[in-house]
Amino acid sequence: MIISLVRLPADGRRFEHRYETGELDLGAHEFRLAAAPEVSGRVDRTGMDIRLRGQLRARLLAPCDRCLTEVSFDVDAPFDLFYAPVPADVEAGSETELQERDLGFSFYEGDSIDLDEMVLEQLALALPTRVLCRSDCRGLCDQCGADLNSETCRCAKPMDPRWQALADLRADERDAETNDAETNVDAPREEEK
Ligand SMILES: [Zn+2]
Numbered sequence: 001m002i003i004s005l006v007r008l009p010a011d012g013r014r015f016e017h018r019y020e021t022g023e024l025d026l027g028a029h030e031f032r033l034a035a036a037p038e039v040s041g042r043v044d045r046t047g048m049d050i051r052l053r054g055q056l057r058a059r060l061l062a063p064c065d066r067c068l069t070e071v072s073f074d075v076d077a078p079f080d081l082f083y084a085p086v087p088a089d090v091e092a093g094s095e096t097e098l099q100e101r102d103l104g105f106s107f108y109e110g111d112s113i114d115l116d117e118m119v120l121e122q123l124a125l126a127l128p129t130r131v132l133c134r135s136d137c138r139g140l141c142d143q144c145g146a147d148l149n150s151e152t153c154r155c156a157k158p159m160d161p162r163w164q165a166l167a168d169l170r171a172d173e174r175d176a177e178t179n180d181a182e183t184n185v186d187a188p189r190e191e192e193k
């Protein structure tokens with residue numbers, strides 16, 4: 001959804017939008033939408049600067065970092081953002097722009113603000129940096145992929161290569177001893193003949 005700034009009244013304007021399923025392009029974001037986001041608020045202008053504030057509601061699904069089970073998050077977050085017209089010397093997508101965006105300050109181009117972009121950013125911010133289905137999630141076995149929360153698998157822990165070398169050496173020694181023993185058993189028989 002695009003918010004038009006054309007003929008924006010001096011005392012601002014209210015906006016409200018309920019997204020349809022599939023309307024928001026999630027791109028490379030890690031989450032899915034369990035319920036269509038709803039956004040409402042006010043857009044105000046001071047000179048060329050625009051202030052966008054309001055409330056964003058949504059329900060997200062994101063995979064647990066350890067076991068990949070989807071965890072749902074209710075988002076009910078206020079936002080209060082400032083937009084300035086894009087300066088001639090700032091390229092879109094440049095690092096400067098991204099840093100300023102983190103501080104609730106951004107640029108707009110032309111005479112509109114892309115609400116979708118803002119909504120996606122706010123949803124991404126609302127997600128915890130570490131998504132866990134529960135704090136003691138045991139995750140998946142890194143060898144067979146079993147969910148260790150609900151089953152135990154038979155995979156042994158991978159052996160440290162140094163221990164493996166030692167184990168090989170022992171096995172060689174055992175083989176050598178067995179060969180000696182066989183020779184000893186065979187030797188008296190030959191004498192009997
Ligand atoms: Zn988990």
Ligand SMILES: [Zn+2]
Binds near residue numbers: 143144145146
């Ligand atoms: Zn396993």
